[in-house]
Amino acid sequence: xxxxxxxxxxxxxxxxxxxxxxxxxxxxxxxxxxxxxxxxxxxxxxxxxxxxxxxxxxxxxxxxxxxxxxxxxxxxxxxxxxxxxxxxxxxxxxxxxxxxxxxxxxxxxxxxxxxxxxxxxxxxxxxxxxxxxxxxxxxxxxxxxxxxxxxxxxxxxxxxxxxxxxxxxxxxxxxxxxxxxxxxxxxxxxxxxxxxxxxxxxxxxxxxxxxxxxxxxxxxxxxxxxxxxxxxxxxxxxxxxxxxxxxxxxxxxxxxxxxxxxxxxxxxxxxxxxxxxxxxxxxxxxxxxxxxxxxxxxxxxxxxxxxxxxxxxxxxxxxxxxxxxxxxxxxxxxxxxxxxxxxxxxxxxxxxxxxxxxxxxxxxxxxxxxxxxxxx
Amino acid sequence: xxxxxxxxxxxxxxxxxxxxxxxxxxxxxxxxxxxxxxxxxxxxxxxxxxxxxxxxxxxxxxxxxxxxxxxxxxxxxxxxxxxxxxxxxxxxxxxxxxxxxxxxxxxxxxxxxxxxxxxxxxxxxxxxxxxxxxxxxxxxxxxxxxxxxxxxxxxxxxxxxxxxxxxxxxxxxxxxxxxxxxxxxxxxxxxxxxxxxxxxxxxxxxxxxxxxxxxxxxxxxxxxxxxxxxxxxxxxxxxxxxxxxxxxxxxxxxxxxxxxxxxxxxxxxxxxxxxxxxxxxxxxxxxxxxxxxxxxxxxxxxxxxxxxxxxxxxxxxxxxxxxxxxxxxxxxxxxxxxxxxxxxxxxxxxxxxxxxxxxxxxxxxxxxxxxxxxxx
Numbered sequence: 090x091x092x093x094x095x096x097x098x099x100x101x102x103x104x105x106x107x108x109x110x111x112x113x114x115x116x117x118x119x120x121x122x123x124x125x126x127x128x129x130x131x132x133x134x135x136x137x138x139x140x141x142x143x144x145x146x147x148x149x150x151x152x153x154x155x156x157x158x159x160x161x162x163x164x165x166x167x168x169x170x171x172x173x174x175x176x177x178x179x180x181x182x183x184x185x186x187x188x189x190x191x192x193x194x195x196x197x198x199x200x201x202x203x204x205x206x207x208x209x210x211x212x213x214x215x216x217x218x219x220x221x222x223x224x225x226x227x228x229x230x231x232x233x234x235x236x237x238x239x240x241x242x243x244x245x246x247x248x249x250x251x252x253x254x255x256x257x258x259x260x261x262x263x264x265x266x267x268x269x270x271x272x273x274x275x276x277x278x279x280x281x282x283x284x285x286x287x288x289x290x291x292x293x294x295x296x297x298x299x300x301x302x303x304x305x306x307x308x309x310x311x312x313x314x315x316x317x318x319x320x321x322x323x324x325x326x327x328x329x330x331x332x333x334x335x336x337x338x339x340x341x342x343x344x345x346x347x348x349x350x351x352x353x354x355x356x357x358x359x360x361x362x363x364x365x366x367x368x369x370x371x372x373x374x375x376x377x378x379x380x381x382x383x384x385x386x387x388x389x390x391x392x393x394x395x396x397x398x399x400x401x402x403x404x405x406x407x408x409x410x411x412x413x414x415x416x417x418x419x420x421x422x423x424x425x426x427x428x429x430x431x432x433x434x435x436x437x438x439x440x441x442x443x444x445x446x447x448x449x450x451x452x453x454x455x456x457x458x459x460x461x462x463x464x465x
Numbered sequence: 466x467x468x469x470x471x472x473x474x475x476x477x478x479x480x481x482x483x484x485x486x487x488x489x490x491x492x493x494x495x496x497x498x499x500x501x502x503x504x505x506x507x508x509x510x511x512x513x514x515x516x517x518x519x520x521x522x523x524x525x526x527x528x529x530x531x532x533x534x535x536x537x538x539x540x541x542x543x544x545x546x547x548x549x550x551x552x553x554x555x556x557x558x559x560x561x562x563x564x565x566x567x568x569x570x571x572x573x574x575x576x577x578x579x580x581x582x583x584x585x586x587x588x589x590x591x592x593x594x595x596x597x598x599x600x601x602x603x604x605x606x607x608x609x610x611x612x613x614x615x616x617x618x619x620x621x622x623x624x625x626x627x628x629x630x631x632x633x634x635x636x637x638x639x640x641x642x643x644x645x646x647x648x649x650x651x652x653x654x655x656x657x658x659x660x661x662x663x664x665x666x667x668x669x670x671x672x673x674x675x676x677x678x679x680x681x682x683x684x685x686x687x688x689x690x691x692x693x694x695x696x697x698x699x700x701x702x703x704x705x706x707x708x709x710x711x712x713x714x715x716x717x718x719x720x721x722x723x724x725x726x727x728x729x730x731x732x733x734x735x736x737x738x739x740x741x742x743x744x745x746x747x748x749x750x751x752x753x754x755x756x757x758x759x760x761x762x763x764x765x766x767x768x769x770x771x772x773x774x775x776x777x778x779x780x781x782x783x784x785x786x787x788x789x790x791x792x793x794x795x796x797x798x799x800x801x802x803x804x805x806x807x808x809x810x811x812x813x814x815x816x817x818x819x820x821x822x823x824x825x826x827x828x829x830x831x832x833x834x835x836x837x838x839x840x841x
Contacts, residue, residue, distance in 0.1 A: 109819075150506050428509070
């Protein structure tokens with residue numbers, strides 16, 4: 090007997106269901122890929138990680154790895170031939186890379202999740218088209234466009250490159266009296282989007298998983314605090330009303346369904362409070378496991394990484410209930426030097442990514458604190 | 466900044482404390498080594514697994530691996546040079562292997578844990594010397610010894626090889642009218658021990674971790690059910706009195722301290738109920754992570770694998786409280802074919818070891834069911 094045969098229900102209309110002993114391919118070898126790989130191994134899958142960086146943290150916990158550029162089609166084809174399904178830890182997978190792989194093997198989440206979420210303009214247009222509130226926005230392809238957009242949207246506003254931005258990179262704030270040429274140059278004179286500034290009182294996110302059969306299982310809404318444009322703390326439960334939490338789940342579910350998404354997904358949200366009460370404005374979609382879902386490793390019945398693996402394998406999702414109130418702290422740069430004190434903290438769960446060098450701004454690990462004391 | 470420097474408190478009298486970025490060496494590449502490796506990776510350690518079997522499940526989640534015999538001293542020396550501390554997933558590490566490694570690098574748990582637990586006679590003598598109740602026993606080195614021992618201990622009794630027995634292997638029951646020559650031959654005519662049969666009502670175990678500083682953190686007592694001499698179910702809480710649970714913790718703590726043990730350790734216990742009430746009889750010690758502690762992965766605040774890694778790294782232990790009642794079921798041989806149904810069970814956490822072939826009696830994985838329904 091071998092586990093290498095899928096059960097009778099394998100013939101899903103949405104594509105093949107994996108059996109244990111199959112191989113999951115992961116594009117990207119950072120900490121997200123590493124944590125997906127560990128979850129996959131626990132479920133009896135082999136893992137093959139593809140990443141151009143020879144020092145990728147995910148290589149250490151994978152059965153096999155390939156060091157090659159995302160444009161290396163021969164390497165991509167060999168990778169596709171060696172795995173049963175491909176997933177990714179980042180949404181900026183080049184379109185051609187995804188197409189080469191998809192010709193040979195299922196890629197989950199699928200092309201629509203990638204295409205829409207790679208581009209802030211298509212993302213905002215998509216959200217808006219679903220009736221989900223977003224900041225006012227306009228496409229900016231030149232300094233002239235920027236001037237016109239600023240008039241239309243009002244200031245202050247945020248100018249962002251349409252592609253490849255993360256952790257505040259490729260962004261600049263536009264205020265009264267701005268120099269359009271300088272601002273457009275500051276973001277590299279690339280196709281961009283101007284977004285109205287949202288006067289939010291807090292940032293939160295909804296992380297969920299959607300299975301191959303369309304089932305959606307959301308986690309609890311998470312409240313996020315950024316420092317220097319990088320996520321620093323996530324706390325659950327979030328300090329939002331029950332109605333807002335329900336609205337967040339509804340937004341996440343609508344987005345996942347409209348993308349035909351398979352896997353874990355996060356929607357970052359702004360909470361606005363005004364005379365009319367509390368409401369959410371969607372900021373961006375991450376069609377993948379997300380930093381604001383790391384708390385699920387120790388405080389949810391099933392973590393976001395296992396849910397992602399279950400989804401991309403075509404398996405049923407697990408329960409996602411909250412086990413205990415939790416605070417996730419990202420360990421950025423020198424923060425990781427506090428590992429010894431964190432290990433001695435009762436109720437703290439330390440996660441380190443195995444990165445050798447703690448450069449400023451680099452995510453080195455995180456800690457999940459269950460039943461944390463209130464933070465000032 | 467690098468994490469490769471240990472903090473100021475590193476100079477423990479019991480030996481060096483590891484820093485994240487250090488390498489943990491593991492002797493043995495089975496599922497226990499695999500789960501230790503995953504726990505170590507989560508804490509930012511690199512892992513190097515040493516095992517003669519080229520298809521070792523632990524290789525898949527390790528940074529590096531060595532395929533070599535335990536008697537290959539050149540390979541052992543190279544391994545010792547590549548790691549910062551060595552631990553093991555099984556107690557039958559040859560004495561010479563441990564000595565070669567210990568000459569170059571800390572081996573944790575230490576030589577006393579290995580020496581005593583490898584030999585049923587020294588183990589029973591050790592337990593007895595600590596005042597811990599054990600079955601009446603006698604050394605048996607020949608058929609003649611067996612006859613004399615049977616008279617002294619009474620029948621029925623169990624004849625076991627002193628070394629290398631597990632899962633019921635190397636054992637035979639001795640009943641009235643037995644043939645001493647045949648019985649001694651049946652266990653391979655090896656140095657053996659005759660143990661009185663214990664009329665137990667249930668089997669349980671205490672799993673705990675002991676840190677480099679001597680701190681002991683016990684898990685809840687586990688109740689174990691064997692089928693065909695292999696552990697099949699573990700349930701927690703066990704159906705024992707509070708006094709018995711306290712006695713189990715005391716036995717475990719006493720054993721760990723007397724061994725100078727560093728790491729996770731299990732003591733298997735028989736529960737006897739008679740006119741005097743409920744009492745425990747120690748059966749054997751496993752100086753390592755143990756199958757009856759697998760439930761801790763999903764139902765304890767810190768799992769036995771992380772506790773083991775923390776201990777052998779010289780780090781403080783985590784909390785070990787029970788999160789929810791749990792039943793662990795071992796998936797043996799064809800049981801693993803039920804993976805698809807298990808994934809669909811609410812509250813079930815599936816763990817598979819990545820073994821290709823499901824031979825009868827082979828441990829393929831396990832499932833932890835939280836808040837399980839009562840089993841008949």
